[in-house]
Amino acid sequence: xxxxxxxxxxxxxxxxxxxxxxxxxxxxxxxxxxxxxxxxxxxxxxxxxxxxxxxxxxxxxxxxxxxxxxxxxxxxxxxxxxxxxxxxxxxxxxxxxxxxxxxxxxxxxxxxxxxxxxxxxxxxxxxxxxxxxxxxxxxxxxxxxxxxxxxxxxxxxxxxxxxxxxxxxxxxxxxxxxxxxxxxxxxxxxxxxxxxxxxxxxxxxxxxxxxxxxxxxxxxxxxxxxxxxxxxxxxxxxxxxxxxxxxxxxxxxxxxxxxxxxxxxxxxx
Amino acid sequence: xxxxxxxxxxxxxxxxxxxxxxxxxxxxxxxxxxxxxxxxxxxxxxxxxxxxxxxxxxxxxxxxxxxxxxxxxxxxxxxxxxxxxxxxxxxxxxxxxxxxxxxxxxxxxxxxxxxxxxxxxxxxxxxxxxxxxxxxxxxxxxxxxxxxxxxxxxxxxxxxxxxxxxxxxxxxxxxxxxxxxxxxxxxxxxxxxxxxxxxxxxxxxxxxxxxxxxxxxxxxxxxxxxxxxxxxxxxxxxxxxxxxxxxxxxxxxxxxxxx
Numbered sequence: 001x002x003x004x005x006x007x008x009x010x011x012x013x014x015x016x017x018x019x020x021x022x023x024x025x026x027x028x029x030x031x032x033x034x035x036x037x038x039x040x041x042x043x044x045x046x047x048x049x050x051x052x053x054x055x056x057x058x059x060x061x062x063x064x065x066x067x068x069x070x071x072x073x074x075x076x077x078x079x080x081x082x083x084x085x086x087x088x089x090x091x092x093x094x095x096x097x098x099x100x101x102x103x104x105x106x107x108x109x110x111x112x113x114x115x116x117x118x119x120x121x122x123x124x125x126x127x128x129x130x131x132x133x134x135x136x137x138x139x140x141x142x143x144x145x146x147x148x149x150x151x152x153x154x155x156x157x158x159x160x161x162x163x164x165x166x167x168x169x170x171x172x173x174x175x176x177x178x179x180x181x182x183x184x185x186x187x188x189x190x191x192x193x194x195x196x197x198x199x200x201x202x203x204x205x206x207x208x209x210x211x212x213x214x215x216x217x218x219x220x221x222x223x224x225x226x227x228x229x230x231x232x233x234x235x236x237x238x239x240x241x242x243x244x245x246x247x248x249x250x251x252x253x254x255x256x257x258x259x260x261x262x263x264x265x266x267x268x269x
Numbered sequence: 270x271x272x273x274x275x276x277x278x279x280x281x282x283x284x285x286x287x288x289x290x291x292x293x294x295x296x297x298x299x300x301x302x303x304x305x306x307x308x309x310x311x312x313x314x315x316x317x318x319x320x321x322x323x324x325x326x327x328x329x330x331x332x333x334x335x336x337x338x339x340x341x342x343x344x345x346x347x348x349x350x351x352x353x354x355x356x357x358x359x360x361x362x363x364x365x366x367x368x369x370x371x372x373x374x375x376x377x378x379x380x381x382x383x384x385x386x387x388x389x390x391x392x393x394x395x396x397x398x399x400x401x402x403x404x405x406x407x408x409x410x411x412x413x414x415x416x417x418x419x420x421x422x423x424x425x426x427x428x429x430x431x432x433x434x435x436x437x438x439x440x441x442x443x444x445x446x447x448x449x450x451x452x453x454x455x456x457x458x459x460x461x462x463x464x465x466x467x468x469x470x471x472x473x474x475x476x477x478x479x480x481x482x483x484x485x486x487x488x489x490x491x492x493x494x495x496x497x498x499x500x501x502x503x504x505x506x507x508x509x510x511x512x513x514x515x516x517x518x519x520x521x522x523x524x525x526x527x528x
Contacts, residue, residue, distance in 0.1 A: 054427065054430060071433070072433045078427075078428070078431040084428045087523045088446055097442075133523050
């Protein structure tokens with residue numbers, strides 16, 4: 001579904017060139033859940049923006065669903081670290097924004113999309129909040145709206161840039177359980193960026209570990225734990241501990257501990 | 270304890286307290302005139318001012334109407350001219366560098382200094398008055414609109430880009446709406462200035478309006494009449510200001526929370 005061949009990204013900074021990514025080769029299968037993990041500044045977000053077509057790669061090629069990526073595509077959705085809702089739009093019309101932007105739909109299709117929006121909101125537990133404005137919702141609820149918005153056009157690929165990192169631990173657990181359920185139900189391909197080992201282990205089929213400055217592939221770790229998995233309780237604690245330990249080792253070079261709690265987004269733009 | 274919480278939290282107290290304050294101030298004014306035996310042509314009593322208004326209510330309301338029309342027309346034109354200029358400035362750096370110093374220079378001129386010139390150029394009609402109002406309140410509208418247009422959060426711009434929105438969609442569905450609360454901030458500053466502008470313009474070469482009433486009453490030492498006109502002016506200013514506040518509440522219910 002997604003293929004990166006020898007992709008590299010160089011930014012022209014004030015102090016000269018910054019090599020953000022180097023020699024990235026990656027294949028993501030259809031319906032696969034791949035997590036990209038790395039320390040701050042390893043180019044995780046840049047990688048996601050390259051796949052999204054928000055940023056052209058300096059060299060190498062990105063292919064999504066058989067076509068070279070030249071710009072944003074309608075069947076690829078992007079979810080941000082912050083909810084990014086339009087404050088004057090109600091919950092349901094925020095969810096409908098992508099449909100409205102692409103336009104050209106008949107009234108019947110639009111009505112179908114509207115039904116779909118209500119279904120999605122119900123799926124994430126926001127039934128009864130459709131007419132509310134974003135500021136009336138909690139951070140977790142806002143991020144759920146954002147999730148519905150990225151699902152509205154049933155995308156082939158969902159790109160998620162640390163979408164749960166600004167939430168409290170409990171909401172995070174709930175949302176990652178919901179995301180697994182949704183992915184199993186809708187069969188979408190997901191590339192998920194995070195700096196949390198826990199999140200990576202619970203959510204993904206494969207974890208891509210990047211090394212920082214410049215971002216290079218360190219290792220790709222398969223996770224063969226049966227689903228559904230949970231951040232809260234887990235029947236496969238030994239496997240989880242093993243994989244977590246391994247990832248921890250990969251991330252901490254020269255015995256440096258991982259900055260797991262670091263909330264700052266990377267300076268990749 | 271209960272008394273205090275009633276005064277700070279109840280809605281009726283929120284209306285009542287300003288009224289009490291106003292009545293208190295008027296009472297003090299009356300007391301001062303009485304106690305120090307001030308001459309009426311220096312400072313008339315509140316009663317005398319009210320009496321002077323009631324002598325010619327029709328005339329004074331008509332003059333208020335004249336000033337009101339000048340203020341509103343000039344203010345409306347300032348929006349019509351100012352908002353597009355702000356939008357252009359935000360779109361093009363070249364234009365900003367070209368026009369911005371000029372705007373600053375025009376804004377730096379004390380407007381009262383050009384009031385007589387406007388009369389020379391444009392005669393005694395309503396034209397120079399409206400132009401004066403426009404000149405006075407145009408700048409805050411341009412500045413706040415431009416600032417509002419620049420305040421769109423980067424993540425929302427990126428969201429629209431990821432949705433393949435056209436520039437047109439990005440402008441109308443995002444940037445313009447996002448700027449509206451700041452536009453309103455500018456409008457609220459501008460409306461008070463607009464009233465001042467209309468009075469300044471009526472000081473020279475006018476035959477009607479509250480500013481004209483004030484300047485002629487000064488000549489005949491009719492202080493009570495001047496006070497009546499000033500009272501009507503501030504009343505007009507307050508009504509216009511709260512009209513805008515109300516409009517903002519109706520149009521932008523989301524803005525109160527998100528700032």
